[in-house]
Amino acid sequence: CTHYLFIVVVAVNSTLLTINAGDYIFYTDWAWTSFTVFSISQTLMLAVGATYYLTFTGVPGTATYYALIMTVYTWIAKSAWFALGYPYDFIVTPIWLPSAMLLDLAYWATKKNKHSLILFGGVLVGMSLPLFNMVNLITVADPLETAFKYPRPTLPPYMTPIEPQVGKFYNSPVALGAGAGAVLSCTFTALGCKLNT
Secondary structure (H helix, E strand, C coil): CHHHHHHHHHHHHHHHHHCCCCHHHCCCCCHHHHHHHHHHHHHHHHHHHHHHHHHHHCCCCHHHHHHHHHHHHHHHHHHHHHHCCCCHHHCCCCCHHHHHHHHHHHHHHCCCCHHHHHHHHHHHHHHHHHHHHHHHHHHCCCHHHHHHHCCCCCCCHHHCCCCCCCCHHHHCHHHHHHHHHHHHHHHHHHHHHHCCC
16 A cells, blocks of 8 residues: 555655746756756656656556556646736647656566666656657747746746857757666666665
């Protein structure tokens, strides 16, 4: 019972920590930098929780189920954006499912080998999530216009960045996020496994 309660708590907290992961849209000066940081934070919450759940049950597919829990919670929480008058194309797309599927695939393909799960699954999650996360930037109509039309509630209008920066991470946030994620996510998945021992 405690284990299942822990799974629910982790899933809910994962969602709460990633619910505003689209805030990089508002930081027009540092959108790419924020994008990379948020991608890694989402990788952390997905990899640790999904790996814990996966190794606890030992059934390939539970990582995807964990990501589905996060997605549903996100849909519920993001519905509040509608009440605030935000446009539909602003609402950030939950992108954890494909990465969680790759985690399940690594676990299944290596016949439930935890070390392979950490190495292969971690790398796959870390490299894929920033790629899928880019969907969020592509689907938003115009990040700059959105940032000015719907300013972040915690920032006064006069603090909204105006001048765009150049050369932010060599204009390759996906590559940087995927590179950092591929290294860090192995540690994240190892932590998820360790929670079961």
